[in-house]
Amino acid sequence: MKPLGVADAGGGRSVGLTIADSRHHLHVIGATGSGKSTLMANMVLADIEAGRGAVVIDPKGDLVPDIIARLPERAIEPTILLDPAREDIRPALNVLAAKGEQQTQLVVDNLVGIFRKIYTAYWGPRTDDIMRSAALSLLRGRDVP
Ligand SMILES: Nc1ncnc2c1ncn2[C@@H]1O[C@H](COP(=O)(O)OP(=O)(O)OP(=O)(O)O)[C@@H](O)[C@H]1O
Ligand SMILES: [Mg+2]
Structure with missing residues (x-):
């Protein structure tokens, strides 16, 4: 209560x-x-x-x-502050934060899903594919020197 x-x-x-x-x-x-x-x-x-x-x-x-x-x-420490009015702090929410293959798939799926909903009028299977591949490439390439 x-x-x-x-x-x-x-x-x-x-x-x-x-x-x-x-x-x-x-x-x-x-x-x-x-x-x-x-x-x-x-x-x-x-x-x-x-x-x-x-x-x-x-x-x-x-x-x-x-x-x-x-x-x-x-x-x-776990608090994230997003304040677009302040220039001295940057938004600190990493929408691609993922550990391991399973989380990577989930995070990318969520992100692509959000963009698909926001840009419904302009979204097609090709855009979906490009965004998914781009996000996966960003995550997979993280450990490459
Ligand atoms: N339960 C309470 N007892 C005594 N003082 C209080 C109490 N709750 C709030 N106050 C005081 O009353 C004042 C106004 O409170 P608050 O800013 O929360 O009001 P509000 O309804 O959000 O006002 P506004 O509509 O302007 O946003 C503050 O100074 C606050 O400290
Ligand atoms: Mg108030």
């Missing part, structure tokens, strides 16, 4: 969200300054604290700095 807070009604009962329910959509509605971002930051930090993975998309830019400032020590 993820604690959300204490209810105003019902004599101050604790209110929470089960882990299974938290995988579904959750609407947080409140006036400006009522604590929506603080609640979301606390929920993300609770997930991280419990060892659950979390993806945060922050179009406004105030939530991520708040979370980063409060990240536990052991969560810093």
Whole structure:
């Protein structure tokens, strides 16, 4: 159970969200300054604290700095920050990170699948073949001096 807070009604009962329910959509509605971002930051930090993975998309830019400032020590290294607005850090997500033949096939398959979906209108079997071969060549050639 993820604690959300204490209810105003019902004599101050604790209110929470089960882990299974938290995988579904959750609407947080409140006036400006009522604590929506603080609640979301606390929920993300609770997930991280419990060892659950979390993806945060922050179009406004105030939530991520708040979370980063409060990240536990052991969560810093595995955290990937993608910030297109900053020139001093590069996106550090290697979409071709794979170990071994099985992972290589899977990673390339996923990548080609994503491009096929994004560029459906321009995608054909030839493009599919070229992209798959190019990605496989990049991965296979990694250890060649
Ligand atoms: N439970 C709480 N108790 C006391 N103060 C709180 C609580 N939750 C948030 N605050 C404080 O209230 C202020 C506004 O919180 P927050 O930024 O989370 O609001 P918001 O609903 O996200 O606002 P906005 O709509 O502008 O994004 C912050 O200073 C925060 O520290
Ligand atoms: Mg906010």
